[in-house]
Amino acid sequence: MDEIHRFFSRKNTVNYLSEAENAQSGNYLEILRAVCRLSYMSMYVIDYQRKEFEYVSDNQLFLCNHTPAEVMAMGYAFYFKYVSEEDLEMLIRINEIGFDFFDRTPLEDRKNYSISYDFILQTGKEKILINHKLTPIFITSEGKIWKALCVVSLSSNVTSGNILLSKAGEDSFWELDLIGGVWNKMDKSRLTERELQIIRLHAQGLTISQIADRMCIAVDTVKFHRKKLFDKLNVKNIGEALAYVKNNKLL
Template identity: 55%
Template sequence: MEEINRFFNDKNEVRSDAEIDRSQMGDYLEAVKAFSRLTYQSLYVIDYQTRAFDYVSDNPLFLCGKSSEEVKELGYAFYFQNVKPEDVELLIKINEAGFEFYEGIPVQERKLYSISYDFYLLNGKKDMILVNHKLTPMFLTEEGQIWKALCIVSLSNSTSAGNIVISREGSDELWKYDPEISKWERDEKIKLSQREYEILSLYASGLTINEIAEKLFISADTVKFHRKKLFEKIGVNNIAEALDYVKTNKLL
């Protein structure tokens, strides 16, 4: 239990007697379950008062051979069993930095923010997969602490753990965290050009390079040129990764 408590922070301590407006919940788990049926991603709901999971979706890719109920029962012990030890320490550092950042946000704006980061899951004794977590508050206490949060897990399009980013809904600003120097740095979201947006939209519709060229009245080589520049801009290697990146980052 002491190990698990390292994932939680005094800045977001939700005591058993915390003032919480429970009317904000409704039957929220039914909505979460419905969403989980429509996405390939895995969903978790974290309760910071009980320090446990309220819900874990049944996606075997991210359960490391366990059932969703087994992971729900394990709670944060799941990470100590199925995450590289150095990445466990990274996750704990991300929690500390995230809550420190969060404390500086006005209470009325806190639900607008989300944090994203990558780490390795041990998928079996030897295999590892790099996954991405995106976490955002669902319900707050009266004092503004996170009571419950939704976490979405997907395959990462990065090549290493870390990549810690906080973003705000409706803003092009974001903040990147460097764990080596324990510092947040302000940045801006990548923006697609009109041509990049058009090409990606047509790729997402299932069109080939030649069909895209015909639709846009340009040559196939021009499509390839814009595609290559886009890959360099967002740091991916192929169109599948590019589509995943822009959808995950709400660029498309």
Template identity: 55%
Template sequence: MSKNVSDFFFAKNTVDEITTEETVQLNNYLQVTEAFSRVSYMSVYIIDYQNKNFEYVSDNPLFLCGYTADEVKEMGYNFYFKCVKKEDLELLLKINQLGFDFYEKIPASERKLYTISYDFHLLNKGRPVLINHKLTPLFLTESGKIWKAMCIVSLSTHTSSGNITIFKQGTNQFWSYDTRENCWRNESKVKLSERELDVLRYYAQGYTISEIADKIFVSSDTVKFYRRKLFEKMQVSNISEALSYVTSNKLL
């Protein structure tokens, strides 16, 4: 079955015309996006659902797969067909459908509060790299359709594609997609104690176990105990994965 750019767009979020009132939303937002990309050095791009293209692409090399930002911007959605691992292209199309189906059930006034996150492989010089992709609405039409969305790309902390989750800003709730049962499951974020957060903060600053023990006035064995409990709570296997998890889930 052949695939093309139109497969990423659905009638429920096809943006035909933009009113003058809706256009007012755009004042200076590209300059703000560029500034955010510069200070964070994050891989950022913006999707325009009316024109079905990429309106902005940052210079961070992670997403570019050897191309320049201008080349990726020019390719738009064709970039996915060139640079996404073949097995993951079907996954992307499915996630796109799932995301819009989910957003359609949310009150229009709340849609900007939601972010969808998932993992897939990009091919960088023929080598697959598993990345995490987060997408959140920037601007909506008056009817609540997503007009423009910001996407942020980072290295994934997982080992396989998928891992589809949706988060709502300001809440402890998230939804994960069960690919076996083909349904969304409402869950709650991991809750960490203040002492566990202290351990993570010091790890993030580069302190060793003994140095952390001195900082929080406990033994090294106690720090190891906290670390082990953190790994169990977050279902990760090392401190790098733990730090990535708490950052991605806005726990630290």
């Protein structure tokens, strides 16, 4: 499929691997399979040397009614079949800008970065907005990603995009202005212990009244802290707030 080359450039194509680089992968897929057995999220591995998927979990969300083996065989052709033209162009643009950012990052830091964004998977008339995260597993001595882990879950947002790049252990992240191709650095919001407690209880499925009872405070007090939380995170509802705190590891 000729269009697949649009996802690749010199910045993300691995042309050569040394014996030592090949040896580093070992039996890592056995560990990943074990992780997938414990997670509801779909996971797959991109091999940038072979330009294909090396592994696809059997979690149903990402499969679009295919088997893992069928999705692996399709590789990047999967995107062209199940992603709308508009979102596909967005993914190609994210790919270009993301690898430009990665190419400017110090080599020793590159494994610590991950990128997150939302797009729609479409199977027939059914459309599902998913959140897609990608992070390096192995990096070559030249600093290129050899293999990357992708994790797919249901998005808590309402539209495609929402492109965020983060570095492990940092209190800031970068948000992509896709039109201008510019990364804007932003500080992660710091939540109070009461705000964290409220959002943890929401994550457990409790209603506002149940949260008030659990915390021994008035319902109006819970609503007051929720409003402050929404304003702080710049979100409109509890679903978006939960997505923000999960994506930014605030829980």
